[in-house]
Amino acid sequence: MQSFEDFKINNQLRNAITDLGFEKPTPIQEQAFSVIMSGKDMVGIAQTGTGKTFAYMLPILQMLPFSKELHPRVLVVVPTRELVVQVVEEIEKFGKYSSVRVTGVYGGTNMNRQKEALAQGADIVVATPGRLYDLVLCKALQLKSVKKMVIDEVDVMLDLGFRFQLTNIFDLLPERRQNIMFSATMTDEIEVLIHDFFRGTQKVSVAVSGTPLDNISQHCYAVPNFYTKVNLLVHLLQDVEEFNKVLVFVSNKRTADLLFKELEEFFSEEICLIHSNKTQNYRIRSIRQFDEGKNRILVTTDVMARGLDLDEISHVINFDTPSYPENYMHRIGRTGRAEKEGTSLLFYTEQEKESKEAIEKLMDLHIPLEELPPSVDVSKELTADERPKILERNNPNKLELEERGPSFHEKSEKNKKTNQGGSYKRIIKQKYKKPKTKGDKNYNKRNKRK
Numbered sequence: 219m220q221s222f223e224d225f226k227i228n229n230q231l232r233n234a235i236t237d238l239g240f241e242k243p244t245p246i247q248e249q250a251f252s253v254i255m256s257g258k259d260m261v262g263i264a265q266t267g268t269g270k271t272f273a274y275m276l277p278i279l280q281m282l283p284f285s286k287e288l289h290p291r292v293l294v295v296v297p298t299r300e301l302v303v304q305v306v307e308e309i310e311k312f313g314k315y316s317s318v319r320v321t322g323v324y325g326g327t328n329m330n331r332q333k334e335a336l337a338q339g340a341d342i343v344v345a346t347p348g349r350l351y352d353l354v355l356c357k358a359l360q361l362k363s364v365k366k367m368v369i370d371e372v373d374v375m376l377d378l379g380f381r382f383q384l385t386n387i388f389d390l391l392p393e394r395r396q397n398i399m400f401s402a403t404m405t406d407e408i409e410v411l412i413h414d415f416f417r418g419t420q421k422v423s424v425a426v427s428g429t430p431l432d433n434i435s436q437h438c439y440a441v442p443n444f445y446t447k448v449n450l451l452v453h454l455l456q457d458v459e460e461f462n463k464v465l466v467f468v469s470n471k472r473t474a475d476l477l478f479k480e481l482e483e484f485f486s487e488e489i490c491l492i493h494s495n496k497t498q499n500y501r502i503r504s505i506r507q508f509d510e511g512k513n514r515i516l517v518t519t520d521v522m523a524r525g526l527d528l529d530e531i532s533h534v535i536n537f538d539t540p541s542y543p544e545n546y547m548h549r550i551g552r553t554g555r556a557e558k559e560g561t562s563l564l565f566y567t568e569q570e571k572e573s574k575e576a577i578e579k580l581m582d583l584h585i586p587l588e589e590l591p592p593s594v595d596v597s598k599e600l601t602a603d604e605r606p607k608i609l610e611r612n613n614p615n616k617l618e619l620e621e622r623g624p625s626f627h628e629k630s631e632k633n634k635k636t637n638q639g640g641s642y643k644r645i646i647k648q649k650y651k652k653p654k655t656k657g658d659k660n661y662n663k664r665n666k667r668k
Contacts, residue, residue: 220242220243220248221241221242221243222235222240222241222242222243225243225251225276226255226280227276227280228280229315230313230314230315230316231276231279231280231312231315231316233314233315234311234312234313234314234315235312237311237314238311238312240272243269244268244269244273244424245264245268245424246262246264246268246269246270246273246422246424247269247272247273247276249422249424250262250273250274250277250422251273251276251277253420253422254274254277254278254396254398255277255280255281257396258396258418258419258420259396259397259398259416259417259418259419259420260397260398260399260419260420260421260422261399261400261401261404261408261412261416261419261420261421261422262274262398262399262400262401262421262422262423262424263400263401263402263403263404263421263422263423263424264400264402264422264423264424268424270370270400271304271305271308271370272308272312273400274368274370274398274400275308275309275312276312278292278342278366278368279309279312279313279316279318282318282341282342284317285341286339287339287363288337288338288339288340289339289359289360289361289362289363289364290321290340290341290342290343290359290361290363290364291341291342291363291364291365291366292341292342292343292364292365292366292368293342293343293345293350293361293364293366293367293368293391294342294343294344294345294368294370295344295345295346295347295350295367295368295369295370295375295384295387296344296345296346296370296371296375297346297347297370297371297374297375297378297380298346298374299324299325299326299346299498299501300492300501300502300505301370301371302322302323302324302344302345302346303322303324303502305322305344305370306320306321306322306344309342309344318341318342319338319339319340319341319342320340320341320342320343320344321335321336321340321342321343321344322343322344322345323335323336323343323344323345323346323349323350323353323359324345324346324349324498325346325348325349325352326497326498327498329349329352329353329356329358332349332353332358333353333356333358336353336358336359337358343359347375347380347383347384347387348380348383350383350387351383351386351387354387354390361387361390361391361392362392363392364391364392364395365392365394365395365396366395366396366398367388367391367395367396367397367398368398368399368400369384369397369398369399369400370400371400371401371402372384372399372400372401372408372411373401373402373403373405373408373544376405376407376408376411381407381411384411385411385414385415388414388415397415397416397417397419399411399412399416402544402547402548402551403544404423433554433558433559433560434550434553434554434559434560434561434562435559435560435561435562436550436561436562436563436564436583436585436586437561437562437563437564437585437586437587437588438563438564438565438566438574438585438586438587438588439563439564439565439566439587439588439590440566440567440571440587440590441565441566441567441590442567442568442596442597443567443597443599443600443601443604444473444476444600444601444604445480445597445599445600445601446594446595446596446597447537447565447567448477448480448481448597449594449595449596449597450565450590450591450594451466451481451535451537451565452481452484453591453593453594454535454563455481455484455485455515458514460532461514461532461533462514462532463508463511463514463528463530463531463532463533464514464515464516464531464532464533464534464535465516465518465528465531465533465534465535465549465552465553466515466516466517466518466535466537467518467519467520467534467535467536467537467538467540467549468517468518468519468537468538469519469520469538469540469541470519471493471494471495471519473537473538474491474493474517474518474519475491475493476601477517477537478491478517481515481517485514485515488513488514488515489513489514489515489516489517490504490507490508490513490515490516490517491504491516491517491518492504492505492516492517492518492519493518493519494519504516505528508528509528509529517537520540520545520548520549528552530558531552531553531560532553532560532561533553533560533561533562533563534549534550534552534553534560534561534562534563535562535563535565536549536550536562536563536564536565537565538565538570539564539565539566539567539570539573539574539577540573540577541573543573543576543577543579543580543581544580546564546577546580547580547581549562550562564577564585
């Protein structure tokens with residue numbers, strides 16, 4: 219592997235790399251540099267935690283000359299608000315010794331503040347698709363000067379339903395531009411997007427989706443229900459030295475809130491929570507407190523699995539088994555980053571066993587099964603979702619018709635009346651034997667004479 223010394227970059231970028239402590243490029247950074255520098259459209263396939271942001275920003279910053287133009291020349295589109303904040307921070311680090319102007323825009327915050335920031339001028343705009351499209355429609359942002367368009371985590375964006383906004387943004391961009399796309403997976407929908415909007419695309423793939431990172435140790439536990447999972451998690455988290463920075467993934471917002479409430483009793487000062495129903499300030503504060511070590515445990519949902527770039531996470535715990543095997547890969551990619559060791563634990567119930575087997579099939583790897591510790595109580599308490607559903611047809615408490623009690627009685631006379639239409643219609647119908655309409659004038663006149 220070559221070093222950054224072999225890259226043809228200016229001194230400002232070289233000094234920024236030195237300050238960041240980077241010595242050797244990752245495989246995706248090494249392979250993407252020359253392709254992006256050539257000006258060709260590129261699609262990069264690489265797992266999370268492989269340095270994709272730096273892979274596209276290094277050549278872009280190298281080719282971005284100084285300009286006083288107000289409108290952006292580089293557009294970076296990402297799926298989540300957290301990723302916007304993260305990418306902006308990374309670009310500011312890379313461009314520390316240059317005059318690059320970068321602005322981040324995303325939903326959930328005051329649009330007027332973002333309009334004011336854009337009016338000051340920006341070389342690079344990092345945005346979520348929805349807010350970007352809104353700003354373009356109200357003419358606060360013009361895309362006529364964009365020379366390079368980057369879409370990061372495109373598979374997540376399509377999963378979140380942003381295809382409509384993406385295609386509209388492509389239509390608003392100048393025809394002469396370089397398209398750069400990064401994804402952890404290659405799906406048919408992405409292939410369609412490439413076919414429709416890219417030209418002479420060169421693919422750079424450094425890892426097949428589903429290949430587990432070598433430095434992540436994986437284990438699983440068979441657990442009967444939610445509250446037993448809670449008991450197991452509490453037992454494991456008691457070991458503060460080993461579980462020193464833990465990311466806990468759940469399947470939805472409701473489970474996240476419920477789990478947070480249960481864990482708060484044991485780890486009130488150590489736990490934080492983020493999901494899409496939380497305010498942007500709350501989410502950013504939770505991530506920062508976790509990243510800085512003020513909180514040891516972060517509970518989150520799959521939507522956040524790709525918007526987090528956090529250092530030195532000791533464990534990723536899959537409290538719920540993800541329905542889509544690819545999501546498991548994105549989750550565990552949060553640990554074992556930058557060639558450090560990491561651990562992933564998977565909790566699964568009998569209902570989740572099929573999803574767990576699908577994950578193993580995707581990875582072509584059997585996840586070792588661990589025994590439930592003897593001190594962990596197997597709870598009999600069930601959540602509303604886990605309780606058996608009693609269908610009305612087989613409800614043993616349902617009364618049969620012949621067993622009706624006093625509350626069942628015949629309708630009174632006034633309640634037996636049926637709606638016969640307005641009084642005018644009834645009178646006309648009685649007089650002419652049928653409703654009088656424009657086409658039946660002659661017929662109705664004849665009947666009237668009789």
